[in-house]
Amino acid sequence: MKSAKSKQRLNDIRTPARSKQNLNGERDPVQVYCRLRPMQRDSDSPCMKIISPTMVLLTPPATAISYRNENAKTMKYTFKEVFPPETTQQEVFDKVALPIVEGLIKGKNGLLFTYGVTGSGKTFTMTGEPQNCGILPRCLNIIFKTINDFQAHKYIFKPDKMNMFDIQTEAEAMLERQQELHKFKCGKKNNSNPDLAMSSSDVTKIEGINEDNQYAVFVTYVEIYNNSVFDLLEDGPPISKNLPVKIIREDAAHNMYVHGVTEVEIKSAEEAFEAFYLGLKRKRMAHTSLNAESSRSHSVFTIRLVQAPVDEMGEAVIQNKKFLNISQLSLVDLAGSERTNRTKNTGQRLREAGNINKSLMTLRTCLEALRENQISGANNMVPYRESKITHLFKNFFEGEGQVRMVVCANPRAEDYDETLQVMRFAEMAAEVEVAKPQVIDIAANIGLTSGRRKANRLFTTARDNIVRPEAKDLEMDLGLVYSLGPDFPSLELNSSQANHIIKELMAHLEMRISRRETLKRSKAIKDERLRSALLDLEKDSLEIRSENASLRGQLAASERRVRALEERLTATENASLTHQRKLNELTEYTSSLKRELQEKEMLLSQNKFDKEKQKKILERKYNHKIAAEHEKAKEINYEKERLKNAIEEKENRLRIIAEALNRGDNDDMNKMTGEMGAQTSNRDRDFTPGSTPRALPAHLLTPFSSVPQTNHNQRETLRDTQRDTPSSSRRGIAIANPRHRRSISADGRGWVEHAPNKIVPMGTVMKPNIVNSKVINKLTSVKDIANSRTSKYCLISQEQDTDGELETKLYKGDVVPTCGGGAQVIFNDVEMLKQFSPTRESSHSHSNRQSGTNCARHSGKRRDTNNSPPQTPSNTSKKQRVDDD
Numbered sequence: 001m002k003s004a005k006s007k008q009r010l011n012d013i014r015t016p017a018r019s020k021q022n023l024n025g026e027r028d029p030v031q032v033y034c035r036l037r038p039m040q041r042d043s044d045s046p047c048m049k050i051i052s053p054t055m056v057l058l059t060p061p062a063t064a065i066s067y068r069n070e071n072a073k074t075m076k077y078t079f080k081e082v083f084p085p086e087t088t089q090q091e092v093f094d095k096v097a098l099p100i101v102e103g104l105i106k107g108k109n110g111l112l113f114t115y116g117v118t119g120s121g122k123t124f125t126m127t128g129e130p131q132n133c134g135i136l137p138r139c140l141n142i143i144f145k146t147i148n149d150f151q152a153h154k155y156i157f158k159p160d161k162m163n164m165f166d167i168q169t170e171a172e173a174m175l176e177r178q179q180e181l182h183k184f185k186c187g188k189k190n191n192s193n194p195d196l197a198m199s200s201s202d203v204t205k206i207e208g209i210n211e212d213n214q215y216a217v218f219v220t221y222v223e224i225y226n227n228s229v230f231d232l233l234e235d236g237p238p239i240s241k242n243l244p245v246k247i248i249r250e251d252a253a254h255n256m257y258v259h260g261v262t263e264v265e266i267k268s269a270e271e272a273f274e275a276f277y278l279g280l281k282r283k284r285m286a287h288t289s290l291n292a293e294s295s296r297s298h299s300v301f302t303i304r305l306v307q308a309p310v311d312e313m314g315e316a317v318i319q320n321k322k323f324l325n326i327s328q329l330s331l332v333d334l335a336g337s338e339r340t341n342r343t344k345n346t347g348q349r350l351r352e353a354g355n356i357n358k359s360l361m362t363l364r365t366c367l368e369a370l371r372e373n374q375i376s377g378a379n380n381m382v383p384y385r386e387s388k389i390t391h392l393f394k395n396f397f398e399g400e401g402q403v404r405m406v407v408c409a410n411p412r413a414e415d416y417d418e419t420l421q422v423m424r425f426a427e428m429a430a431e432v433e434v435a436k437p438q439v440i441d442i443a444a445n446i447g448l449t450s451g452r453r454k455a456n457r458l459f460t461t462a463r464d465n466i467v468r469p470e471a472k473d474l475e476m477d478l479g480l481v482y483s484l485g486p487d488f489p490s491l492e493l494n495s496s497q498a499n500h501i502i503k504e505l506m507a508h509l510e511m512r513i514s515r516r517e518t519l520k521r522s523k524a525i526k527d528e529r530l531r532s533a534l535l536d537l538e539k540d541s542l543e544i545r546s547e548n549a550s551l552r553g554q555l556a557a558s559e560r561r562v563r564a565l566e567e568r569l570t571a572t573e574n575a576s577l578t579h580q581r582k583l584n585e586l587t588e589y590t591s592s593l594k595r596e597l598q599e600k601e602m603l604l605s606q607n608k609f610d611k612e613k614q615k616k617i618l619e620r621k622y623n624h625k626i627a628a629e630h631e632k633a634k635e636i637n638y639e640k641e642r643l644k645n646a647i648e649e650k651e652n653r654l655r656i657i658a659e660a661l662n663r664g665d666n667d668d669m670n671k672m673t674g675e676m677g678a679q680t681s682n683r684d685r686d687f688t689p690g691s692t693p694r695a696l697p698a699h700l701l702t703p704f705s706s707v708p709q710t711n712h713n714q715r716e717t718l719r720d721t722q723r724d725t726p727s728s729s730r731r732g733i734a735i736a737n738p739r740h741r742r743s744i745s746a747d748g749r750g751w752v753e754h755a756p757n758k759i760v761p762m763g764t765v766m767k768p769n770i771v772n773s774k775v776i777n778k779l780t781s782v783k784d785i786a787n788s789r790t791s792k793y794c795l796i797s798q799e800q801d802t803d804g805e806l807e808t809k810l811y812k813g814d815v816v817p818t819c820g821g822g823a824q825v826i827f828n829d830v831e832m833l834k835q836f837s838p839t840r841e842s843s844h845s846h847s848n849r850q851s852g853t854n855c856a857r858h859s860g861k862r863r864d865t866n867n868s869p870p871q872t873p874s875n876t877s878k879k880q881r882v883d884d885d
């Protein structure tokens with residue numbers, strides 16, 4: 001808001017027209033100085049004599065042309081100041097150039113030119129010599145020394161090719177600087193001549209510079225040769241022969257300028273010397289009989305100082321072209337006038353001399369016309385356009401600006417005639433007046449207070465010194481920087497200039513009064529703004545206080561929450577520590593267990609290894625024993641096989657006997673005996689274990705006495721067989737009476753009667769006589785049969801036969817204890833008792849008719865009952881006998 005208002009106010013201000021003449025009549029005469037150069041030779045006779053600091057006496061020598069005329073007489077010429085030959089370059093600069101440079105810094109135009117006969121020291125005065133530089137290098141030095149701290153960045157001000165300048169932003173300027181840097185890297189020649197430079201430490205800067213402006217220096221260097229303008233700084237070859245001719249134009253403010261001239265922005269005196277030396281190399285010089293290095297052209301080196309006020313913050317340039325102040329200092333080294341009959345020039349030099357003299361004559365004509373106009377008040381036309389040099393400097397004579405001329409003179413008598421013309425020109429030029437330049441303080445007019453930049457710098461320094469980080473956000477207020485303008489001018493009154501000084505003082509006072517009023521208004525506005533700002537601040541403060549209170553409440557609640565969380569965190573941390581400690585202990589315990597385990601594993605492996613070792617030793621030791629045992633086992637097996645075969649053989653014999661008995665026919669018996677005898681003879685040849693012999697051998701059919709090898713049971717079985725056979729009465733075999741038949745099992749020893757099912761009472765006397773018997777339904781333990789009281793076993797089963805009659809079977813065997821603690825039952829007898837119903841007698845055989853009971857006996861093989869109940873001997877039946885009762 002503040003800056004917008006300020007901008008509006010800035011736009012309302014109009015830029016002062018620089019070309020407008022000072023109509024108030026305040027004018028300054030052209031200040032003309034005279035410098036005499038030293039005499040070249042001692043034999044030379046002088047024609048000039050300095051009779052006072054401002055006056056020279058010119059006496060015509062006898063050789064002079066004017067001496068021959070009768071009107072020749074000694075003449076006095078007055079100057080602003082006369083410099084004797086021993087005057088130093090510095091003294092000349094201080095007297096002649098320094099005031100004009102001060103004017104340049106304050107925004108005033110200036111024109112300084114050297115005028116004189118060829119070889120009189122114009123170039124010496126303007127440029128100087130190595131290590132004895134002239135006015136121009138000194139001007140550059142002091143300008144840069146003065147503005148050094150207040151220079152704008154390069155390319156902030158940019159020539160608009162129409163003798164004015166544009167203001168660029170910092171970013172645009174930076175971009176151009178980077179481009180220039182790139183160009184420079186790509187190869188830029190160094191044209192500097194160090195001999196022309198002078199040490200800047202010798203230079204004192206000009207006081208009173210406006211520190212609230214930013215400055216930039218631009219230079220151009222042109223020469224006017226044969227009345228044509230050439231740009232000595234133009235890019236191109238280093239010789240001026242090929243340079244294009246430039247034209248002179250008038251800009252929008254009616255200032256004359258060389259159109260399209262190269263205007264170089266310079267940031268240091270060294271850069272300026274570089275540009276100057278580049279032009280100097282191109283400047284046309286030639287050897288003449290009067291000067292070894294004679295300038296054949298007028299050279300114009302122009303320094304333009306652009307200055308613009310900084311903004312109210314004292315930092316950046318205000319981006320408004322209207323506030324630009326462009327002051328110009330033109331340093332002109334004119335070519336020397338020369339009489340062609342003296343120089344004996346011909347050709348090009350003669351033409352050059354003609355053009356030089358003509359242009360100097362035009363300058364003289366113009367100044368005379370101007371002086372006449374100024375004296376008489378007439379408005380005669382001044383022929384500026386007749387020569388480029390006068391055309392170019394028209395503004396200086398018709399506009400504002402300081403104009404100073406150094407008339408160089410060679411005091412020797414040979415130059416008297418030309419020197420006389422120069423003196424007359426100088427006398428005439430000193431009577432020409434130019435308007436005094438007026439400088440308007442634009443910044444004060446737009447309400448900007450002076451001292452902004454200094455205040456900004458102080459503030460920035462102070463802010464940088466503050467350590468606190470919030471200091472970076474501090475804003476500067478330059479509203480308190482007040483100034484009533486520059487210091488009072490000199491109040492020393494002397495008789496001749498009293499009125500002028502009083503006028504100056506009055507103007508100064510008026511300016512201060514108006515500035516005070518401006519400041520008062522500004523202060524009132526600022527007071528008002530401050531008051532409203534304070535009110536706003538108060539409001540803000542109240543809001544902030546209430547907000548602060550609520551924030552404090554929130555903060556307290558947050559703090560409480562934070563404390564609670566911290567406590568929880570502490571508890572959690574403690575628990576975590578405890579767990580950690582436990583974990584460590586467990587880890588240690590685990591590792592100790594692991595260590596122990598490893599030790600034990602090692603021990604185990606050691607033991608294993610020892611055992612393996614022992615095992616190998618024992619294996620070696622017992623292998624012999626095992627081999628011996630195997631041998632024994634083989635022998636036992638062989639013996640077992642042998643016994644088994646013997647048993648088989650006996651069983652076969654018994655079976656054959658049983659079969660023979662069953663046939664019941666003697667013939668058949670005999671026949672069978674014959675067959676058995678035949679078979680017996682073949683038995684030793686054909687018998688194999690398991691085969692069933694068809695008949696018993698003959699010796700088995702003899703009474704019991706003839707069979708001494710059979711055991712008791714076999715004998716019993718055989719006797720029973722003989723007894724049961726119906727036809728046994730015929731040949732030795734006892735025939736048993738069926739009514740007195742007794743079971744073979746009735747031997748009086750301890751029996752176990754095993755009846756798994758319920759027995760149907762038979763109700764007959766024809767039943768086995770088993771004494772000392774113990775009846776069991778279920779064989780639960782081996783002890784039931786394997787005990788000291790029991791030696792016989794009988795398994796009883798009852799079932800119906802196919803005719804529906806009751807059939808009772810008794811499987812009998814011996815109980816033999818086994819070496820493993822069990823018992824085996826060797827079934828050796830089967831008794832079968834059949835009971836017939838009397839009503840079905842007719843349907844039965846004769847034997848069956850006599851008795852309702854049929855009894856049969858079987859003899860069986862041994863069966864192992866090691867820990868298992870005995871099976872029915874149906875699968876192992878070897879003998880059957882049927883007794884008719």
Ligand SMILES: Nc1ncnc2c1ncn2[C@@H]1O[C@H](COP(=O)(O)OP(=O)(O)OP(=O)(O)O)[C@@H](O)[C@H]1O
Nearest residue numbers: 037038118119120121122123124291294295335336
């Ligand atoms: N004040 C002086 N002190 C010492 N030497 C000087 C002085 N003035 C001139 N000279 C010498 O005189 C010679 C001629 O001077 P200079 O070239 O400046 O003359 P000029 O006027 O420029 O001549 P032209 O017009 O032909 O260019 C130079 O060698 C210069 O050193």
